[in-house]
Amino acid sequence: MSKTAPLTGDLQGTKPRQGPLVLIAALVTVVLWASAFIGIRGAGPHFDPGALALLRMAVGSLVLAVIAVRHGIRLPARRHWWLVAVWGVGWFCVYNLALNAAERTLDAGTAAMVVNLAPLMVVVFSGLFLREGFPKPLIIGAPIAFLGVVLIGMNSQAAEGEGPDLTGLLLALLAAVMYAGCTLLQKHLLSAGSDATTLTWLGAMAGTVALLPWTGSLIGALQSAPLGSTLWVVYLGIFPTAIAFTTWAYVLQRSTAGQTSATTYVVPAVAILMSWAILGEVPTPLMFLGGALCLLGVLVTRLRWGRRG
Numbered sequence: 001m002s003k004t005a006p007l008t009g010d011l012q013g014t015k016p017r018q019g020p021l022v023l024i025a026a027l028v029t030v031v032l033w034a035s036a037f038i039g040i041r042g043a044g045p046h047f048d049p050g051a052l053a054l055l056r057m058a059v060g061s062l063v064l065a066v067i068a069v070r071h072g073i074r075l076p077a078r079r080h081w082w083l084v085a086v087w088g089v090g091w092f093c094v095y096n097l098a099l100n101a102a103e104r105t106l107d108a109g110t111a112a113m114v115v116n117l118a119p120l121m122v123v124v125f126s127g128l129f130l131r132e133g134f135p136k137p138l139i140i141g142a143p144i145a146f147l148g149v150v151l152i153g154m155n156s157q158a159a160e161g162e163g164p165d166l167t168g169l170l171l172a173l174l175a176a177v178m179y180a181g182c183t184l185l186q187k188h189l190l191s192a193g194s195d196a197t198t199l200t201w202l203g204a205m206a207g208t209v210a211l212l213p214w215t216g217s218l219i220g221a222l223q224s225a226p227l228g229s230t231l232w233v234v235y236l237g238i239f240p241t242a243i244a245f246t247t248w249a250y251v252l253q254r255s256t257a258g259q260t261s262a263t264t265y266v267v268p269a270v271a272i273l274m275s276w277a278i279l280g281e282v283p284t285p286l287m288f289l290g291g292a293l294c295l296l297g298v299l300v301t302r303l304r305w306g307r308r309g
Helices: 020-046 049-071 078-105 108-115 117-129 136-160 166-191 196-210 212-224 227-254 257-263 266-279 285-301
Strands: none
Touching: 020 049, 020 078, 020 227, 020 257, 020 266, 049 078, 049 196, 049 212, 049 227, 078 108, 078 166, 078 196, 108 117, 108 136, 108 166, 108 266, 117 136, 117 166, 117 257, 136 257, 136 266, 136 285, 166 196, 166 227, 166 257, 196 212, 196 227, 227 257, 257 285, 266 285
């Protein structure tokens, strides 16, 4: 496991390429991001959205700094520094705040349903603005996977027995917009030659700085929260943040933005299985069907039907 450099190596001037390491990195990203739902649930009752995001990003930035130093820090071109700052604040600050706040008023299924509009947005806008085109597998597979998320969301709403909160819906929609916009911006920066590891670390640092106004709230939460909840936030910083965003950048650098974002439709299906195994939350038949559609849709996006379109 000492060969970390190839996982985040520069591919400047080369076309995105796929291979076993790309699939492994995508799997790591999906599993760790799915586990974040468990972690947020464990820490959420004792940390407000800002405090949770700040501690998570502080831990994540520290681990990313170690990864970046080991890999070798290669700063992006000076003209891109402001874009890196915008990307980092949007992805690691605004997105986290919006999602954490949305999950305080929405059930997990509804939040996931709204946030997962983002991969569809990425498919459309990457085809229009990044000139990735509209490959038939992606156009067919992404809506199938999103239908699976919708079924999971419908089941969660039925279980709660209440209509979704408007504020929560708007916050989840903001998270989706941040997700989509930041994925496209990150792909642009990577295509312009930015080093994936350094970019992720700098973006995390920018997001952490933007979250500093919640320092007082975090200090109060650390004094009152049980150790288990605090350890969940530390877990979120190390694994779903530092490690998963590193593997995400690795995949995004070697795949199209549309295909990479569509792969995250596996996250709800994996989250269902994790909730069943860890929290004892038995999925309903509708949730199983939704999870199966998520997996089927992502499988379709990975097919090769030729290069037309």
